[in-house]
Each structure stands twice: as structure tokens, then as C-alpha cells.
Amino acid sequence: MPWSKNDYPDAMKNLDPAVRNKAIEIANALLDEDYEEGRAIPIAIDKAKEWKENRE
Numbered sequence: 001m002p003w004s005k006n007d008y009p010d011a012m013k014n015l016d017p018a019v020r021n022k023a024i025e026i027a028n029a030l031l032d033e034d035y036e037e038g039r040a041i042p043i044a045i046d047k048a049k050e051w052k053e054n055r056e
Contacts, residue, residue: 002028009041024047045047 003009003024012020025045033039 002031010037011041011045015045015048019045019052021050022051 005021005024008024009027012023015023023044026047027040030040030044032033035043
């Protein structure tokens with residue numbers, strides 16, 4: 001099930017909005033690559049945090 005800015009996993013609720021949006025984008029891409037939700041979510045959060053650090 002793809003996530004959106006208004007419908008995302010609870011694990012993403014306390015993230016900075018920019019990081020959360022990137023994590024949603026990454027998680028959806030991982031789901032398209034047949035990752036399971038339980039694996040896609042933490043990977044997406046970690047990658048989104050890295051993305052923000054590299055952006056600053």
C-alpha cells in the first residue's frame with residue numbers, strides 16, 4: 001500500500017516534515033521493488049535522515 005503525506009506509518013509521525021516526505025518517497029520506491037513494509041520503513045527513515053544531513 002503506497003503512503004502519502006496524509007497517510008504514513010506511525011514510525012514516521014515524529015519526523016521533521018521534509019524528512020518524513022522523503023522517507024515516504026523512499027519507502028514507496030522500496031515497496032515497488034518488493035520490499036516488505038517492515039523492512040522498507042526503517043530503511044526509508046535512515047536514508048531520509050542521511051539525505052537531510054547531506055543537504056545541510
